[in-house]
Amino acid sequence: MKILTLGAAGFIGSHLTHRLLREGHTVVAVDLTSEKVAEYLDHPSLTFLQQDIRCPEWNLDSLVRDADLVIDLIAYANPGLYLRIPLEVFRLNFTENLKIAESCVRHGKRLIQFSTCEVYGRTAASLPHAHLADPEDPIHATFSEDTSEYILGPVSKHRWIYSSAKQLLERVLHAYGLEQGFNYTIIRPFNFIGPKIDFLPQAKEDIPRVFSFFMDALLNGTTMKLVNGGVNRRCYTYIDDAVECTYRIVENRNGACDRQIFNIGSPYNEVSIRQMAETMRQIYAEKFRDDATPLPQIVSVPGEEFYGEGYDDSDRRIPDIAKARRLLGWEPKWSFPETLEATMRYYVTESRKNRVPSAVGNG
Numbered sequence: 001m002k003i004l005t006l007g008a009a010g011f012i013g014s015h016l017t018h019r020l021l022r023e024g025h026t027v028v029a030v031d032l033t034s035e036k037v038a039e040y041l042d043h044p045s046l047t048f049l050q051q052d053i054r055c056p057e058w059n060l061d062s063l064v065r066d067a068d069l070v071i072d073l074i075a076y077a078n079p080g081l082y083l084r085i086p087l088e089v090f091r092l093n094f095t096e097n098l099k100i101a102e103s104c105v106r107h108g109k110r111l112i113q114f115s116t117c118e119v120y121g122r123t124a125a126s127l128p129h130a131h132l133a134d135p136e137d138p139i140h141a142t143f144s145e146d147t148s149e150y151i152l153g154p155v156s157k158h159r160w161i162y163s164s165a166k167q168l169l170e171r172v173l174h175a176y177g178l179e180q181g182f183n184y185t186i187i188r189p190f191n192f193i194g195p196k197i198d199f200l201p202q203a204k205e206d207i208p209r210v211f212s213f214f215m216d217a218l219l220n221g222t223t224m225k226l227v228n229g230g231v232n233r234r235c236y237t238y239i240d241d242a243v244e245c246t247y248r249i250v251e252n253r254n255g256a257c258d259r260q261i262f263n264i265g266s267p268y269n270e271v272s273i274r275q276m277a278e279t280m281r282q283i284y285a286e287k288f289r290d291d292a293t294p295l296p297q298i299v300s301v302p303g304e305e306f307y308g309e310g311y312d313d314s315d316r317r318i319p320d321i322a323k324a325r326r327l328l329g330w331e332p333k334w335s336f337p338e339t340l341e342a343t344m345r346y347y348v349t350e351s352r353k354n355r356v357p358s359a360v361g362n363g
């Protein structure tokens, strides 16, 4: 197939581009920078276009028209940005992505749209008046694509502008499907992690995802900060598992993914952020430590102090992957410690060669 991949040189995009090329597809890759796909730039089946999709004059329509499939990964997906530049987060994640979807509608092309598990928001157990018999029961935190309700915070907590923008985009795709037979598949990633996930913070204003903060603290012997004690929980999914599932969606055997939404995540890898910090510190001490660097202290910091005004958080989210099992025969294989070790190994190796990814493109 000829596949147009937008956001092809971000974290997920760079791994997916590699897989698409390995499978023999022709890829037209669009991104702000080519750093994360540098090793494939000479590949005869890859055309890389350095392009900001917000620029009014670019040839989106002709690229879509010439493609067999469009994959859209373009997003600002770091919580620090939802707090700092909420309008731009809305503009990129909704307004600009909608133009891509509408071009696919016009040209009758199938679209795979990356969305987010953040659409689910918070759990019912986190509500002050929930009165659940067993608030710890994972059932209250397990989200299903087609049946779960969404719980988001108030407008003043502008973290949720990202979730809302993505949710609205999903709803518009669904409506185009209903009214005009548009063929899309939506993917909701649950905390993918692996080599190239993010840049390591270099300046005070850099706010990557939590893994990068912790990795940076380990490499430099600074402090690992737990936002509000690190009680929130996440299910970490190794990028190879995620790409395997995504590739099955690309293949779309028997049209199984037509107008479907898929959670992609590992329900077996649930940890609190505090457990993540402790596990990373332990793996680092056992496998990677250079004796001269002290192991970091783990301290708690208030959320508003770390992120600024408007901070809120998703407390817990476990993917229900019954649909991916049933329609795609997919099952995640990587355990949490294996996932962390492989990701850490990449950053330790690259930092020793002074080659840690830069902040351009934010992921």
Ligand code: UGA
Pocket (backbone or CB within 6 Å): 077, 078, 079, 080, 116, 117, 118, 189, 190, 191, 192, 208, 209, 210, 211, 213, 214, 225, 226, 227, 228, 230, 232, 234, 273, 313, 314
């Ligand atoms: C983010 C995005 O919002 C999602 O769309 C995306 O799917 C997800 O990343 C992902 O990586 O897949 P989130 O999990 O909240 O969601 O991202 P992080 O910034 O990695 O935060 C995870 C938790 O760690 C949060 O509770 C945060 O407050 C906490 N944190 C972050 C710390 O305790 N210390 C830090 O130094 C940074």
